[in-house]
Amino acid sequence: MLRLLRALVPRGLLGRSLLIILLPLVILQAVALQIFYGSHLDVISRRLAAGVAGDVGMVAELLARESLREERAWIFRQAAWRLDLALAFEEGATLEPPARRGASMPLLPLEEDLAAALGERLRRPFDTDWQSDPRSVIIRVQLPDGVLHVEAPRKRLFASTLYLFVIWLVGSALILFVVAALFMKNQVRAIRRLAAAAEAFGLGRDIGPIKPEGATEVRQAASAFNAMQERIRRFVAQRTEMLAGISHDLRTPLTRMRLALAMLPRRGGAEGGEGQDDIAALTQDVEEMERMIAAYLAFARGEGTEQPxxxxxxxxxxxxxxxxxxxxxxxxxxxxxxxxxxxxxxxxxxxxxxxxxxxxxxxxxxxxxxxxxxxxxxxxxxxxxxxxxxxxxxxxxxxxxxxxxxxxxxxxxxxxxxxxxxxxxxxxxxxxxxxxxxxxxxxxxxxxxxxx
Incomplete structure (x- = not known):
């Protein structure tokens, strides 16, 4: 589990900063949404479903008591006008077992609440159809002489404040994400420039001072880097000047020694092989000393001012x-x-x-x-x-x-x-x-x- 979490956590500073900012907000909003679903939305949904179920139950009982066509027509008109219910009666029909359908609104408890309320108030066989009409719910009730069809508007079953609540949750998260992303991007950009400048300077590239930007701490780091860069350049320049002086001071006496050795046979008039061997050995020693000095200076000087x-x-x-x-x-x-x-x-x-x-x-x-x-x-x-x-x-x-x-x-x-x-x-x-x-x-x- 820990390895999986580590793999999911962003590696960059921008991603981690956004995660630190947004994760608590998302958790808080998820808790608020759950509380809303568990209390307010649940109560409102049950009350609205009970109201629709009570109206349908009253209409069904009136139709069961009145068998005259004129009386039933009056009930249909009153239900359409006062209760906003569209009624139709299928005489002699029998209610068939409803086909199994998926929930039309899976995120809301409307279908379960309506079914429970109808079962409590009707006490007659019924079924509901949420699929045929996107704006209405069709309720079919079995009466003694036929089947009653009731078309109830869906807006009577849920409150529009739910949409406002969801929009507020998602909108506030998006606004915070955009603002945090823009702000943190500027901060991370300054850190990336500082890291790139340090990398380039470590590779010996002369990039010059970088412009301090971003938060106060990042500006302090950039200023400290510029000061460090200048001190290192000054140190390298002083060391190079010192080594140039050492090179001149050491090579000058060695050059005189070589010239003296070259002139020694003529001035001494030595003709023997033993003297020539000694002079050759001394000359070889001087040359070896010059090579050693050149090697030491090359090591101390490094790459000098050569640019990539x-x-x-x-x-x-x-x-x-x-x-x-x-x-x-x-x-x-x-x-x-x-x-x-x-x-x-x-x-x-x-x-x-x-x-x-x-x-x-x-x-x-x-x-x-x-x-x-x-x-x-x-x-x-x-x-x-x-x-x-x-x-x-x-x-x-x-x-x-x-x-x-x-x-x-x-x-x-x-x-x-x-x-x-x-x-x-x-x-x-x-x-x-x-x-x-x-x-x-x-x-x-x-x-x-x-x-x-």
Whole structure:
């Protein structure tokens, strides 16, 4: 039962708000309608039915006492004028058992009340016909010498206030529903805009400040979001400026060291192989330091100010794979023939995929890259654009795969431990993620998923 109720309850804020507002009203009106049916309508219906039944019973008794045609004609005229009853007499006829018919007014107790009143006041065989005439009820009464047909207007059996009551119930509910829907729609629209702005800002899109609107609390949330957005932008700008200074301060002495090492053999006049080996080793160390500094700065800088643009993921993967092949990697690419266009930061995603291919190239001889579209989890809707990088290397133990994404975590000699950290940071900034699994080739599989 709880699961069924949860499935019926709306998931959106608009639907739930309308349910909170309208459900108590509907319950209250249902109780009021039941009280009306159980007391007022029931009493009125019985009284009106008793009045019609009394008139029919009086006319039937008078006709049973008077057998002269002239007297009966006078009774017919008086009933039509004073009682609003149309009479007809079928001499010598016998009342047949009535055919079973469905109720003509199932929501009202009119038929049952009239039948009970006629049975109490007539004490003769009778039947009622509610189907033949939509404006009247035909009552047939068995008399000693024939059958009396009485046509009574239906308006004598129920009060018109019932229609006003039902119209008031339904009309008030509809008016409240329309007013609540229009009001709550404006409030929910402001919340949706705030959620969309937060989602876009989380994906690195520069959307600018949003306009506060809606209720006071929603306006406060929008103003707080704008302030937070500005503080984050200011922090990123300050960090970028600081990193630019660090880059200049660190690379300048390294450049002087490289120049000094390049000039050292000429100034020292060293001709021996041992001196040349030392100089080459020092030069290699300087180059490694420069690569490490570049990697650290790339990790700290993230994606910079690059904005998403519509780009073909298939072509981007092919370009990255072609560059890795020029560096000596053996890579097979499997991709659909049609383009897979989605909002991307091309330079950042090239860095992400390049890091994954570099890691695979250091540990494996064979690399396979697959590009495609996969559905999201059940109930989530939409699809993922997926890039998988498989290799036949030694892989990473399952318990250490999440640790591999931490900065400066290295599972091989010579690495800075920032490649996977940078790759995941870029994927998550796109709204996706990277997971590591065991590859069908025997090594490691890196699965990159991006929202379509």
């Amino acid at each position: 643009v519509a780009a073909d993921l298939v072509q981007l993967v092919r370009d990255v794979a072609a560059r890795a092949r020029r560096d000596g990697a053996e890579i097979a690419v499997e991709a659909p023939p049609e383009p897979l266009v989605l909002p991307l930061r091309p330079d950042a995603l090239r860095r992400c995929l390049g890091n994954l291919l570099d890691n695979a190239r250091k540990h494996a001889r064979r690399i396979a890259v697959t590009v495609g579209r996969v559905p999201r989890a059940a109930g989530a809707g939409g699809a993922w654009a997926q890039v998988t990088v498989d290799d036949d290397g030694p892989g990473i133990p399952e318990e250490a795969r999440e640790e591999a994404f931490r900065p400066f975590a290295s599972f091989s000699a010579g690495g800075t431990g920032l490649g996977l950290a940078i790759a995941r940071d870029i994927a998550r900034a796109h709204g996706g993620d990277i997971v590591l699994e065991r590859s069908p080739l025997g090594g490691l599989r890196a699965r990159v998923r991006l929202p379509v």
